[in-house]
Amino acid sequence: MAIDNNQLLRFTTAGSVDDGKSTLIGRLLYDSKAIFEDQLDAVTATSKRKGYDGVDLALFTDGLRDEREQGITIDVAYRYFTSPKRKFIIADTPGHIQYTRNMVTGASTANAALILIDARHGVIEQTKRHAFIASLLQIPHVIVCVNKMDLVEYSETVYNNILLQFEEFSSKLYVKDVRFLPMSALDGDNVVNRSTNMPWFKGAPLLHTLETLHISSDLNKIDARFPVQTVLRPQREGFIDYRGYAGRLASGILRPGDEVVVLPSGFNSKIKTIDTDKGPLEEAYAPMSISVTLEDDIDVSRGDMIVKKNNQPEPKQEFDAMICWLHNDSAKTRTKYTILHTSNEQIAMIKDVVYKVDINSYSRIKDDKELQMNSIARVTIKTTRPLMIDEYRDNRVTGSFTLINNATHETVAAGMIV
Known part of the structure; x- marks a missing residue:
C-alpha cells in the first residue's frame, strides 16, 4: 500500500515519570534531522551548562522552566516534524500521576499512542492507567516501547517478560492494534535506526512503524451534527436580511436543500445556503467551519444543533x-x-x-x-x-x-x- 506523504499522523507519548518519553521524542527529532540549527545550538549550550557531555535530548520538548529545573514534563508539549513519507504531530504528555489530566488532553485526538515502559521496572500502575485511558479514548494503534534496554543488557528475556505482563491485562481493553518494540532512546536503538545490540528483534524501528501505520479517519461521516456556536446578523450592505448560524460541523455532510431539524426545539426547515469566508459551498463536511442559513425564520441559538431530518440523535x-x-x-x-x-x-x-x-x-x-x-x-x-x-x-x-x-x-x- 502506497503511503501518502502529505498524510498527517497524530501520536501521543505516555508512561510513568522518567520512562524517557521526552528523550525518545528528542532522539526521534534529532536522528530524523528534524531539528533546526538554532534549536540544536540552544539545546547544546543548555546541556553544557547542566554538565552533560553530549546533547540532553529531552530539552527538545521540555520547554517550561519548571520542567527543565525538575527534569519532568508538566504541560503537554506539541511538536511538529516531517519525514520523507509522512507528517507528524507529537503530544508529549506528563508521566507524574498528578498530571494524568494532561495525558487525557494530549491523547484525545491521537491516531496512535506510544506507551513507554522502563525495562528495569516493567508494567506498573501508571502504565495500566495510561493504557486504560488509551482504550477509553479508542485510540486505534498502541505501540508499547520497552525503553532503557541498555540498562538491562539488551536482554530478550526481560523484554519477553514485559510483553507477557502487558498482554495479561491489555486483553481486557478495547485496542485494535498493539505492537511492541525494545529500544534505548538515549542511545538511539530502534528509534530511527535498527539496533545492532538487539539482533534478536526482527521488527522495524519506531520511525518506520509510525510512517507505515494505517490512519483511518475518526470523523463520523454518516451522522450530520452541526452545533450552533453563534448567530450572525451582519448589518451592512448586502447582508441586511442575512441570518446565519455559525459553527464547526462536528460530523457528517450538509448540502443546500437538505431537510433538517433544529434540536432540542424540533422545528423543521431546509438548508438555504452554506457560507464560508471564501464564499458559498455546495457541500460541507466535518470539521469545516461554516455558516448555515435556513429557508424558514425559526428560533435558533447557541447550543442548539442542526441535524438531518432522517438522522437525529x-x-x-x-x-x-x-x-x-x-x-x-x-x-x-x-x-x-x-x-x-x-x-x-x-x-x-x-x-x-x-x-x-x-x-x-x-x-x-x-x-x-x-x-x-x-x-x-x-x-x-x-x-x-x-x-x-x-x-x-x-x-x-x-x-x-x-x-x-x-x-x-x-x-x-x-x-x-x-
Whole structure:
C-alpha cells in the first residue's frame, strides 16, 4: 500500500515519570534531522551548562522552566516534524500521576499512542492507567516501547517478560492494534535506526512503524451534527436580511436543500445556503467551519444543533458516561457542575456512581462512590436541559464532554458517553 506523504499522523507519548518519553521524542527529532540549527545550538549550550557531555535530548520538548529545573514534563508539549513519507504531530504528555489530566488532553485526538515502559521496572500502575485511558479514548494503534534496554543488557528475556505482563491485562481493553518494540532512546536503538545490540528483534524501528501505520479517519461521516456556536446578523450592505448560524460541523455532510431539524426545539426547515469566508459551498463536511442559513425564520441559538431530518440523535437529560476525574477535590454526587458539550453549556450533576475501575485489575468496584483524583468510573449524569448526544464509539465530538467546577471554573472531569 502506497503511503501518502502529505498524510498527517497524530501520536501521543505516555508512561510513568522518567520512562524517557521526552528523550525518545528528542532522539526521534534529532536522528530524523528534524531539528533546526538554532534549536540544536540552544539545546547544546543548555546541556553544557547542566554538565552533560553530549546533547540532553529531552530539552527538545521540555520547554517550561519548571520542567527543565525538575527534569519532568508538566504541560503537554506539541511538536511538529516531517519525514520523507509522512507528517507528524507529537503530544508529549506528563508521566507524574498528578498530571494524568494532561495525558487525557494530549491523547484525545491521537491516531496512535506510544506507551513507554522502563525495562528495569516493567508494567506498573501508571502504565495500566495510561493504557486504560488509551482504550477509553479508542485510540486505534498502541505501540508499547520497552525503553532503557541498555540498562538491562539488551536482554530478550526481560523484554519477553514485559510483553507477557502487558498482554495479561491489555486483553481486557478495547485496542485494535498493539505492537511492541525494545529500544534505548538515549542511545538511539530502534528509534530511527535498527539496533545492532538487539539482533534478536526482527521488527522495524519506531520511525518506520509510525510512517507505515494505517490512519483511518475518526470523523463520523454518516451522522450530520452541526452545533450552533453563534448567530450572525451582519448589518451592512448586502447582508441586511442575512441570518446565519455559525459553527464547526462536528460530523457528517450538509448540502443546500437538505431537510433538517433544529434540536432540542424540533422545528423543521431546509438548508438555504452554506457560507464560508471564501464564499458559498455546495457541500460541507466535518470539521469545516461554516455558516448555515435556513429557508424558514425559526428560533435558533447557541447550543442548539442542526441535524438531518432522517438522522437525529435522541436529546437526553440523563445518560451514562465513563469519566476521568481530574481534580484534587473529590467529586460529590448531587453537586452542581457546568457541563460543556459541543457548543452547549448548562448545569449538570453526577446523579450516581455506577462503578469505579480498579486500575490494577480492571475489576469493577460498586461499593465505593467517592471519586478522587485520577479515578475512572462509570457515572450517571443528569442535566437541566436535554443534550443532543451520541455514544463516543460512534462520534468522538458529540460523544464527549467536560465538567467544570462552578465556583473555581476549573475543569474537573472529562467524559465519554456510553
